[in-house]
Structure formats: C-alpha cells, structure tokens
Amino acid sequence: MKPKRLVIALGGNALEDKNMPSTAESQLEVVKKTCEFIAEIIYLGYEIAIVHGNGPQVGRIMLASEAAKDVTPVMPFDVCGAMSQGYIGYHIQQSLKQVMAKRNITMPVVSIITQVIVDKNDEAFQNPMKPIGPFYTEEESKKLAHERGYTVKEDAGRGYRRVVPSPMPTQIVEIDTIKTLLNTTIPIACGGGGIPVIESENGSLKGVAAVIDKDLVAERLAEDIGADILLILTEVEKISINFKKANQIDLSYLTVDDAKKYIEEGHFAPGSMLPKVIASVNFAKSSPGRKAIITSLYKVADALEGKNGTVIECK
Ligand SMILES: Nc1ncnc2c1ncn2[C@@H]1O[C@H](COP(=O)(O)OP(=O)(O)O)[C@@H](O)[C@H]1O
Numbered sequence: 001m002k003p004k005r006l007v008i009a010l011g012g013n014a015l016e017d018k019n020m021p022s023t024a025e026s027q028l029e030v031v032k033k034t035c036e037f038i039a040e041i042i043y044l045g046y047e048i049a050i051v052h053g054n055g056p057q058v059g060r061i062m063l064a065s066e067a068a069k070d071v072t073p074v075m076p077f078d079v080c081g082a083m084s085q086g087y088i089g090y091h092i093q094q095s096l097k098q099v100m101a102k103r104n105i106t107m108p109v110v111s112i113i114t115q116v117i118v119d120k121n122d123e124a125f126q127n128p129m130k131p132i133g134p135f136y137t138e139e140e141s142k143k144l145a146h147e148r149g150y151t152v153k154e155d156a157g158r159g160y161r162r163v164v165p166s167p168m169p170t171q172i173v174e175i176d177t178i179k180t181l182l183n184t185t186i187p188i189a190c191g192g193g194g195i196p197v198i199e200s201e202n203g204s205l206k207g208v209a210a211v212i213d214k215d216l217v218a219e220r221l222a223e224d225i226g227a228d229i230l231l232i233l234t235e236v237e238k239i240s241i242n243f244k245k246a247n248q249i250d251l252s253y254l255t256v257d258d259a260k261k262y263i264e265e266g267h268f269a270p271g272s273m274l275p276k277v278i279a280s281v282n283f284a285k286s287s288p289g290r291k292a293i294i295t296s297l298y299k300v301a302d303a304l305e306g307k308n309g310t311v312i313e314c315k
C-alpha cells in the first residue's frame with residue numbers, strides 16, 4: 001500500500017525552548033529532541049517533507065545586522081531570511097540524519113534553499129502583521145518603535161514583537177526539485193515560509209522585504225506534492241475557542257464549515273493561530289480525503305492515531 005504522504009510544519013517551540021538562551025547552540029539541542037519525534041513519524045511509515053518557521057530567528061539576524069551597521073553593511077531583509085533558512089535547515093538536516101541512523105533508517109535528508117513568489121501588490125506590504133524576533137514589554141516596544149521606526153504589535157497575549165509584511169505565497173519556485181527529491185530523500189524545504197521574491201515581466205526574481213507565513217506555505221507545498229495530511233506542530237495540543245478565557249473549549253474535530261465559522265467569530269489570533277487554521281481549511285477542502293492536524297510536537301504520535309490534536313477536514 002502506498003505510504004501516506006505528510007507535510008510537517010514545525011513551529012517555534014520545535015526550534016527554541018523559552019527556558020534556554022536564544023543561541024544557535026541551544027537551538028541545536030532543541031532540534032535534536034524535535035528530530036526524535038520526526039523520526040518516530042518516519043518509523044510509523046509516513047513519507048514526509050519538512051517546513052520550519054523562522055520568526056524569532058530572522059528577527060534576531062536582522063537585529064544583529066542592524067547593530068553591526070558601523071562595521072559592515074546591513075544585510076537586506078530577504079538575505080536575512082535566506083540566512084535563517086540555511087542555519088535552521090542545517091541543524092535539522094544534521095540532527096534528523098543522526099537520529100534516523102540510530103533507528104537504522106538510511107534515507108538521505110536534504111535542506112533546500114527555497115524561494116516563494118509573492119505579489120508585489122499584496123496589501124500585506126502596507127499592513128505588517130507578521131511577528132519576528134524576540135518578545136518585548138510594552139515599554140520596550142514603544143522605545144523600539146520610536147528609536148528604530150519598527151512597527152510593533154501585541155502577540156497572542158505573550159508580549160509585544162516587531163511585525164513585518166507577510167504577503168500570501170503564490171508559487172514555490174523550486175517545487176519541481178522538491179518533487180524529484182521526495183522519492184529518494186527527506187526534503188527540508190520552504191523554510192521560514194520561503195525567501196520572498198517577486199517576479200518581473202522578463203521572469204527574473206527579486207527578493208523583497210517580507211516574511212511569509214510558514215504554515216500557509218506548508219499548505220501550498222502539501223497541495224503541490226499531493227500530500228494526504230498537513231501536520232501543523234505548535235505549542236498547544238489542540239486549538240480552542242474562547243482561548244485563555246474562563247469558557248475556553250479545546251477542539252478535537254472541526255469540519256471546514258465549523259472552522260470558517262470560528263474564524264469569522266475571531267477565535268484565532270492573527271499572526272499566530274489564525275494562519276494555521278486558514279492553512280488547515282485550505283488544505284482540507286483542496287481534495288477529498290485530505291485532512292489537517294494541529295497539535296503539539298510532543299503529542300504527534302497520539303494525534304496521528306486520532307487520540308489527540310485538532311483534526312480539520314471536509315465533512
Ligand atoms: N484559539 C487559539 N487556540 C490555541 N492557541 C491559540 C489560539 N489563539 C492564539 N493561540 C496561540 O497561538 C500560538 C501558536 O502560534 P505561534 O506561536 O505563532 O506558532 P508557532 O508554533 O508556529 O511558532 C499558540 O501557542 C497559542 O499561544
């Protein structure tokens with residue numbers, strides 16, 4: 001029987017631990033643990049492709065570049081995104097290979113620098129909503145807004161962060177390469193939502209200052225490669241309505257229509273959970289039999305067996 005094909009969207013807590021310093025060394029330690037869970041999915045017989053986030057990481061790369069402006073030119077926004085793809089992909093590639101070897105799984109793991117085309121007229125360029133970099137207090141965020149001209153917004157009740165434009169993904173540039181690699185390797189692709197590029201009339205590509213949402217790109221990838229499941233891994237085991245309120249209800253199963261209703265009622269925070277639910281709805285309705293699962297990295301095996309997580313599918 002053909003193995004079920006699955007795209008994994010790795011959230012921030014798969015790469016960082018809030019109780020550890022935000023260093024490359026700490027990230028590698030967290031990624032090694034994350035790859036144990038990914039190896040379990042492979043061991044269960046799924047064919048996978050991996051997409052990871054980059055919000056905290058790309059924000060810190062930009063902070064570092066801006067801080068060093070007196071000694072070296074500030075790196076352009078798209079290059080910072082490419083740098084985040086490189087070092088996160090490197091950590092996952094190295095760690096997953098090592099963990100798979102312990103289980104005698106020998107398939108190669110390869111990280112692909114991926115560009116994603118966006119529309120230069122996307123209204124997101126005038127309405128920055130994507131949180132990047134560290135969390136700040138309200139006072140710190142106001143200081144950054146004043147001193148550096150950052151746009152800052154509160155992020156899902158967790159503090160304030162710099163926000164940048166996050167245009168919709170329209171096309172994965174390297175999709176044919178990813179499809180070719182799927183049969184013989186485990187691809188890490190579209191990292192950080194891909195490097196955002198616009199296409200000129202002559203077909204040439206140019207990087208733009210934005211960060212694309214990785215869950216929306218994971219959905220695009222899942223459709224393009226004919227996946228059966230879109231698996232979105234984050235900090236929570238299930239999505240909720242009335243989140244963080246006394247009447248919070250955690251949801252195990254949603255039809256596409258249920259999810260659309262809750263989206264309209266504003267239950268999912270923009271910039272964090274909302275894109276995950278939108279991606280899940282888009283994937284579930286893209287073809288009969290497809291489903292999306294939103295759950296915690298630590299509950300992934302149970303969720304794949306239908307014992308945890310939130311499943312979103314067409315009725
Ligand atoms: N309705 C909701 N249900 C569950 N979590 C929500 C909801 N609204 C906002 N959130 C928050 O969204 C977070 C996931 O978004 P985010 O941290 O940006 O994703 P990622 O794991 O990809 O980094 C959850 O950990 C939770 O704090």
Ligand SMILES: NC(=O)OP(=O)(O)O
Nearest residue numbers: 053054055192213214
């Ligand atoms: N690019 C992106 O969506 O990264 P996060 O998931 O870290 O926000």
